[in-house]
Amino acid sequence: MVRNINYSIEYLYKTYKNDVYSYLISFTKNKTLSEDLTSDVFLTAILSLPKFKGNSTIKTWLFGIARNKWYEQLKKKQKDITDEYLMELYTFSDYDISENICTHECIKRIYEILSELKPKQKDIFLLRTKGYSYAEIAEKENISESSARVTDFRVKNKLKEILIKEEYYNE
Secondary structure, three states, X not given: OHHHHHHHHHHHXXXXXXXXXXXXXXXXXXXHHHHHHHHHHHHHHHHHHHHOOOOOOHXXXXXXXXXXXXXXXXXXXXXXXXXXXXXXXXXXXXXXXXXXXXXXXXXXXXXHHHHOOOHHHHHHHHHHHOOOOHHHXXXXXXXXXXXHHHHHHHHHHHHHHHHHHOOOOOO
């Protein structure tokens, strides 16, 4: 039995380590931190594997662990992780932001723009801001992973275009 558990752990690591790392780096934008968090994810997975009930795919389960590890990392910098903080972090992830680039008015404007979108577009973007993987979003929204990616990409670009045009921030 121990041999099967070791084999499955090795299999999980070899099969999913790149996916988990890519997922984490999409949020952290930091290679070293993403590598450390990936190691933490698999350590947690090893310890939790006997409790895995199979209610989701292994990949989705690992991404859930990765999201929690990312949240833990964020809490070291920001005590209160609000939806607004996650939205700012995600919306402006392509920019080098040190502190609160988005004002309260900017966040309010993002919500206004999102309210004008189709519900599925809004839901996909909001799930992504909270750290859900495209695989998890696809499962929740009953769409393909690529549709989730494309929708999120389009919404994020639309938000940026509007916010730049309205001078909420500069490129």
